[in-house]
Amino acid sequence: MITHPSQDFLALVEALLFALSPSEQAPDAVLTQLHALFGPMLVSALQLVDRRDVVKVSLPGGRFVHQVTSSAGAPYTLYLDLPSPPVVPAADLTQPPTQAPSPTYVSPKSPASDAQAGGDASNEAQGDDASPLSPPSQAPKLGRMICPCTGFAFNTLTAPRSIFCKHILAVLLADRLGKVVDTTVPLAAAAGLLGLGGAGG
8 A cells, every 4th residue: 555655666657757758669668667566557547548538738828737538528637747857968968878778777786786886986986976967856746646536536545555546647658658639728718627617707
């Protein structure tokens, strides 16, 4: 049972999501790891993404919300502050990468990490200089997402079993895979979308 997800867990979810890209098919290794974390919920979320049920609604003033269609056909409106991918410093773009990014994660106790750390006192002495200009993690945002669905209320708020429901996970996946449906609404429609239908008289 998940009560308060650790920062390590949130950082792992963030890293797996950022390993997805709209320009290429989702790697099997990443999908396998996501399935290990979320189980059948991942399949349900991917079905929502494939059906184009994740819609980003741009509101007047530059704000936006996401809507995900429920199983009953009614949309859930989600107000999410999505993590954005880390920005690569301009200096790093002028030099060839030393190694290709990999979605595979090495345990600190594994022989591979011991071999990297063994006898390399100079790297240890450099501290944070070994990975300069690394952007701060936005993983805490993942632990503050809320969906109005009953599944989120039951599985996350009442008896915490997961940090997400399938609707939040679908938004995160669609955002990273470039499969969000974009739409814009005028002010009057935005009032109705936000439950302020009576405000316009």
